Every structure is written in C-alpha cells, then in structure tokens.
Amino acid sequence: MSDEKKPQERVGVYVCHCGTNIAGVVNVAEVSEWAGREMAKEGVVVARDYKFMCSSLGQELIQKDIKEHGLTRVVVAACSPHLHEKTFRTACNGGGLNPYLCELVSIREQVSWVHTDKSAATEKAKAIVAGGVRRVVHHEPLEPLHVPIHPATLVVGGGIAGIQAALEIAEAGYPVYLVEREPTIGGHMAQFDKTFPTLDCSACILTPKMVDAGNHPNITLLTYSEVEKVDGYVGNFVVTIRKRARSVNEELCTGCGICWEKCPKKVIDDKFEAGLGYRKAVYVPFPQAVPKYPVIDRENCTYYQKGTCKACEKFCPTGAIDFAQEDQVMTVEVGNILLATGWQLFDARKIPNYGYGRLANVFTSLEFERLSNAAGPTGGNIVLRDGKTVPKSVAIVHCVGSRDKNYNNYCSAICCMQSLKFAHLVKEKTGATVYNFYIDIRTPGKGYDEFYQRLIEEGTLFVRGKVAEITDAARNPGEEGKLIVQVEDTLVGKQRRIPVDMVILSAGLEPQPDAKEVAKKFGISCSADGFYIERHPKLDPVATMTEGIYLAGCVQGPKDIPSSVAQGAAAAARIVGKIQQKEIALEPVRATVNQEQCSGCRICNNLCPFNAILFHEDRMVSEVNPALCQGCGTCVAACPAGAISGTGFSNEQILSQIEGLLMLNLSSKEAAAA
Amino acid sequence: MSEETKSFEPTIIGFTCNWCSYRAADMAGTARMKYAPNVRLIRLMCSGRLDPTFVFKAFANGADGVLVSGCHPGDCHYINQNYKMLRRFHLMKRVLAQMGIEPERIKLLWASAAEGAIFAEEVNKFVEQVRALGPLNWHPGNGAASTVHTPMSAEEVPA
Numbered sequence: 001m002s003d004e005k006k007p008q009e010r011v012g013v014y015v016c017h018c019g020t021n022i023a024g025v026v027n028v029a030e031v032s033e034w035a036g037r038e039m040a041k042e043g044v045v046v047a048r049d050y051k052f053m054c055s056s057l058g059q060e061l062i063q064k065d066i067k068e069h070g071l072t073r074v075v076v077a078a079c080s081p082h083l084h085e086k087t088f089r090t091a092c093n094g095g096g097l098n099p100y101l102c103e104l105v106s107i108r109e110q111v112s113w114v115h116t117d118k119s120a121a122t123e124k125a126k127a128i129v130a131g132g133v134r135r136v137v138h139h140e141p142l143e144p145l146h147v148p149i150h151p152a153t154l155v156v157g158g159g160i161a162g163i164q165a166a167l168e169i170a171e172a173g174y175p176v177y178l179v180e181r182e183p184t185i186g187g188h189m190a191q192f193d194k195t196f197p198t199l200d201c202s203a204c205i206l207t208p209k210m211v212d213a214g215n216h217p218n219i220t221l222l223t224y225s226e227v228e229k230v231d232g233y234v235g236n237f238v239v240t241i242r243k244r245a246r247s248v249n250e251e252l253c254t255g256c257g258i259c260w261e262k263c264p265k266k267v268i269d270d271k272f273e274a275g276l277g278y279r280k281a282v283y284v285p286f287p288q289a290v291p292k293y294p295v296i297d298r299e300n301c302t303y304y305q306k307g308t309c310k311a312c313e314k315f316c317p318t319g320a321i322d323f324a325q326e327d328q329v330m331t332v333e334v335g336n337i338l339l340a341t342g343w344q345l346f347d348a349r350k351i352p353n354y355g356y357g358r359l360a361n362v363f364t365s366l367e368f369e370r371l372s373n374a375a376g377p378t379g380g381n382i383v384l385r386d387g388k389t390v391p392k393s394v395a396i397v398h399c400v401g402s403r404d405k406n407y408n409n410y411c412s413a414i415c416c417m418q419s420l421k422f423a424h425l426v427k428e429k430t431g432a433t434v435y436n437f438y439i440d441i442r443t444p445g446k447g448y449d450e451f452y453q454r455l456i457e458e459g460t461l462f463v464r465g466k467v468a469e470i471t472d473a474a475r476n477p478g479e480e481g482k483l484i485v486q487v488e489d490t491l492v493g494k495q496r497r498i499p500v501d502m503v504i505l506s507a508g509l510e511p512q513p514d515a516k517e518v519a520k521k522f523g524i525s526c527s528a529d530g531f532y533i534e535r536h537p538k539l540d541p542v543a544t545m546t547e548g549i550y551l552a553g554c555v556q557g558p559k560d561i562p563s564s565v566a567q568g569a570a571a572a573a574r575i576v577g578k579i580q581q582k583e584i585a586l587e588p589v590r591a592t593v594n595q596e597q598c599s600g601c602r603i604c605n606n607l608c609p610f611n612a613i614l615f616h617e618d619r620m621v622s623e624v625n626p627a628l629c630q631g632c633g634t635c636v637a638a639c640p641a642g643a644i645s646g647t648g649f650s651n652e653q654i655l656s657q658i659e660g661l662l663m664l665n666l667s668s669k670e671a672a673a674a
Numbered sequence: 675m676s677e678e679t680k681s682f683e684p685t686i687i688g689f690t691c692n693w694c695s696y697r698a699a700d701m702a703g704t705a706r707m708k709y710a711p712n713v714r715l716i717r718l719m720c721s722g723r724l725d726p727t728f729v730f731k732a733f734a735n736g737a738d739g740v741l742v743s744g745c746h747p748g749d750c751h752y753i754n755q756n757y758k759m760l761r762r763f764h765l766m767k768r769v770l771a772q773m774g775i776e777p778e779r780i781k782l783l784w785a786s787a788a789e790g791a792i793f794a795e796e797v798n799k800f801v802e803q804v805r806a807l808g809p810l811n812w813h814p815g816n817g818a819a820s821t822v823h824t825p826m827s828a829e830e831v832p833a
Binding site: 081589631659 | 683685687693694696697699700702703704706707708709711714715716717718719720722723724725726727728731732735736737748749751752753754755758759762786787788789794
C-alpha cells in the first residue's frame, strides 16, 4: 500500500514452541523457516523459533536481535495477546524499540489448542504470522496515556470479603466507601452459628471486624444503600449512590432499642432469620448490627400503611424518628472499585421431590444455621418446626441444587464441610442419629479432612447416593409420622428407605439474583452461571477485564470464609498498590480526527456513547477528546470521509492484516488456476 | 454435495471484539475444544469498529466467508456499540447480495467471554455452511478486487 513511501521496515518473527503446547501440533520450525524465506520481501530479516519465548532467554533473544539486526518491528507468534502482549511489549521496550511496534499473534489458543490436523494447523499458523507481519509494518510508535488515580476506593458489599478489603485499604491510609444494601454489614457470615472446621463462633470472630469497619476513620459506611450508576474509568470513577431513607435520624439515634421494643408490628424476618423468626417493623437485623441505627420497614410499618401509630416516635427519647426522611442520592469520586456482593442460597423449592416448603420438617442449611444459633429464634435449640420436639434422627442431604444438570452444574464448594458441621452440631446438641447423604465428600482445605475423620469417629452415618425423594407417605408402621428418605445406596447397590424426624437440605450457593444487572452497571463480564469473570482464572483471580474493577468473595464463585478473606485482602493489596503509583498508564488506543479531512457532517457525533466527540461550530469540524475516548473505533468505521483514524487499529493495519491472512490462500488458488 | 465441494476447504475471516468474542475464542482454546481450522481471526477493540470495507476486502482477497462476532446485545464493553455494528451489518448484507455474494457467506455471532463452546460450535456450523456453497472465486484476476482496493487507503480520499 503505502510501502513505497515508507522506508522498508526490518521485521523479526519469533515463533514460540510453548513446550509442546504449540510445537505438538504446529510445525514451528517450518513456520519460522517459511516466514524467513517467503516473508523476506515483506521486510522479515530474522525468523526464529524458540522453546519458550516468554522466558527471560526468549525475551533476551528479541532484544539481542533488535540491536544486532536493527529490527524496527517485532512479531511474536505464541499465546493470546491477553496473556503475554505486555510481556513482549516490555521486552521490546527493554531492547530500545517502542513497545507498540510489537505484535503478538495467537497460534496457541487459536491454532494448536483447537485443531488436531497438523498440516492444516501449520498452514493456519503461517497465515496468522503473515497477517501479523503485514499488520506490524503499519504500526506507529505510541506513548501510553497517563491518568491520575483518585485515592478513594468503593467497596460494594459488606460481607466478610468486603469488610476485610475495606479494613486493609483503610489501614493503609486511604479512604474507603463501603456500600451495603442491607441495614447492617456482616453479610451471610453474621447468620451462621459455627464455622468449620474449627467450630469458632461465627459472630464472635466477625463482629469485632464489623465494629472496626464501622469505627475506622477512613471508612465511610453507607448501609441501606445501593449503587445506581457508575461513570468514568479507572482512576476516575464517578459513582452515584442511593442511600435509602431509614426514617431514623442517625445524628440523634443512640441505638437504645426502645423503638423496636415499643413497635406493635411483628414481621416475619425472612432475611436474617431465614423466615424462622420475627422482627419488628422498626428493627436492627441483629443485636450486634453495625451501624447500630434501626430502619423502619415502610412496607410493613402501620404508620406508613395506615397513617396512624407512631409508637416509636412517641417513645424515642432523643426524637430521632423522622417519618419524612427521604432517600439521599450522592455522588462520590473513586479511583478503584471492589465488588464483593456475595451470594444467595439456592431455592430448594425448585426441587419438588425434596418437599421443602411442603413438608414442615425439611429445613434449608440457612434455616438450620439460625436454629442452631444461640442468638436465633429458638435460642440455639435444635427442634422441629413445632418449636419443641427434639429430633431423634436427622438426615443431611448434600449437593442440593449443585452438581446437578437440572439446576447448577458447579460444585458449591462449601456444602460438604457445612453438612459435616451440621452433623456435629446435631449430634452434640441432641444426640440424634445423623445420616449424611452424599455423592462425594470433598474436603480439600486445611484441617477439613481431619474434621471428616472426626465425624466418622463420632458415629455420624454416611450413605453414598443422591437422594431421590423425601416423602411423608409411610409404607410400614415404622415409617408412620416420619420423613422417609428414598435413596440408592451406591456402595451397597441397593435402594434404601430411611425414616427420620428432620431433613436438612445443604443447598448450594448461587449468584445474587441481580448479578447480571450489577455486572452491566459496572461494565464487567458475567459467566453463564452468573458469577463474575476474573481477569485470569489462575494468575489473576482478583482483577476483572475492566481496569480498576476488582472482585472478592463468592461474587467470583462459591468459596468458604478463609478464601473470601484471602481474596478480599489480595484485592485490597492490589488496589493499594495502584493508588500508591498515583497514576496509571492506559492503552493509547484512541480515535483522532484529521481536521483537514473532516467535512463536518457530524455523523460521528451521535455514535459515541462516551460523548467524547465535540463539534467546533466555528470551524465546522469534529474533534475527539482523548481523555473521554475509550477507543472502541465505532466512529472510525463510520466516518464517510475516512477522516478519523484509530491508533492501534487503523484501517491500514486491519486491511493489511486481512491481506496477510489470505496471502497463502490466494497464491495457492492462483497456482491452481494457472 | 458434489465431489468437488466435499474436498473444498473454505477460508473464513473472522472479526472478533477484544472483550467478548475474542475471549470466547481464547476460552475455546484454553478448554481445548476442537473446531475447524478454516477460520482466521482478526481482533478489533469492538465490533463497532467493523468497517464494511474490511468485509469487502476479505472477500476480494479470497475469503469464502466472513464471520462477524461481538458481545451479546446489552453486554457491549462500550455500552451499545454492537448495536451500531448491527445496523451496518444488515445494510452490508444487502450490498453484498447486490454484488452477487450469497448472504449465507456472512454470519453474525454473539458470543460472551464465557461462551467458548458456543463459539467453537458456531464456527463449525458456519464452515459447513460455506463449504456447501462452494468457493467464492471473487479475488484479484477477475477484476473485483481492484474496484474494492481503490478506496482502501485513507490518503486517497478527498477531503
């Protein structure tokens, strides 16, 4: 194309074996020889293959060639650019070449790992290399854009992962906004009785952390609040938060508790008590709630529904009740965002043959946690739904809604250990016979398998088999008045019917019901299951593909408390590291308008979702604001005058890549025609 | 299917966006899902970057089919630019039909970063679809390419 005008570039081609990952399918030596021979007229002066290009020796090879062969462009054929683009750009930079003059083309994810026909794979690899070589000669030296990072961080979700992260960041000396949808922080962990395998009291280890988060001078606690909108980009997010009206003036409230004592309206608490207990219309979810201020549940409050009552207002000694309070909408500026929005319990009603919701004494795992909790509705007594009968036999069903093609394919990771914990608690408190119905026992954590062994010694019974049905239809007198668990015992190879008094369904973890909308709000990707996708499943489990947005806890996938805490702390460390750099280098992929060529048609103006294109009325030309441009290139494609060009993805680069990708093809077709 | 089309291996150029569909292809790779080696991918930042010229150029240079893929509607990393591509896509399909290119030679595929399996499966289907159509034979030598080639370089476009 414009090759005549430009001085001939000197291109180096490096084909990676990646051990046998690439070399096992692609004949890498043939690809590099071919590139050196056939692509010489395209500017290739060196073509090599090497065992591991990403190793320091591989990188040094490039740097040496840049110096010795005077390379002006580099093409590396290896793995996906999402993995090692940065590595090779940095290597080129170290060799004195502008990092953006390097192109990484994927012959692993796109060739060797997905194809089995070796000769076809080798031909495709050649085509991809040719595309890269044709493209790279049109690259231009670029400088990354530097933007400052706002030192504040937004943490969404006040469960254990979010609390841990908020505390770590605050301790490092940076401001944190901790946003929680419920009236208190604490999350699911606050509901639990004991934690496995150490049997620590869950509240005893959690509440000090909650208090720390509530009191920390660097943490602004925004409970009963939700994020409405996120604008901006890494380093400079502007977040709109709706702080819902508590109907309680936080300045005046002392948290004395007289209001909920006097409130005449009882409401079934289906959140914190999992439907087993009651709360008042004005309430704190549990005594150790942080913050200590109650909220008035307007949907159930007699005053809001009928216009009279105001008992709480009459008795409040500080006059803190404020029925006229309105939602507050605020905007905060933050540099980074951490999502720790957690999970919800699988709805066991979806499995009708297990009878939850129909058979009174079938409980979910969360209900059992509340039953067993000394602060729960029964004061920690494990009793049947009638509130007094102590069960003599209990069945615990594993994998409810998990590892099941009809519901969720994945393993919820915590249910085995949770079920073992339940078995221990039932045995300890009631002396009942306990059956565990499992598919496989998975105990891969510190002290986990030891706990399993302990349970076996304690005399808990284990039946290997997926429960088919739980029923109250007795077939013989021994089954009268019992719940019968119908199961195939796969170790014995027989169908069994086991009558019990109580069944606990160890239900799986699911993403929050609004996970997809939240993902959209923050511009991150969500897997088909609804869990958020981390930047790399092995090497970067805390970041997302969107710069400046991080994950911690079950929002990324089911995990136990130690893993959630570790991930929260890891994300915090990453965020603190970013803040301390004070500025961040962004990819210089931006659109620019050539003002000489712009006809002022304004077609591009309305295409930009970031309002980055402004129109100069006086000169009748459009201009792109590089600080707002995100580099999608839609305006570039739309400009009828070809006046807009996109750095990194210019027309010349893409069109040349197309030519390169089809070069081999064409020559073979022409040869066939001739 | 005649003997000739059975042995015919189509070449397909695939345009993918950086955030969803390219990552779907990456995921297919990481999970070692197998698909036909006929597709060669080009990464764009967004499917909205797809200039119809790219598609014409691919056909002109010997591609037998073109795959255009992006994030699912509503999932675009750039808010809604895949919808803007969609508008062009339909227009482009009509223009291609007027040029005598079967609409079955171009395919639109929404694929999220998690949909490696869907990506692999759809690529296989599309390769078979194009194979059934036979070679396009629309490349330099029959005059088509030169007409497309001319407006390629931005320098030649008058202000």
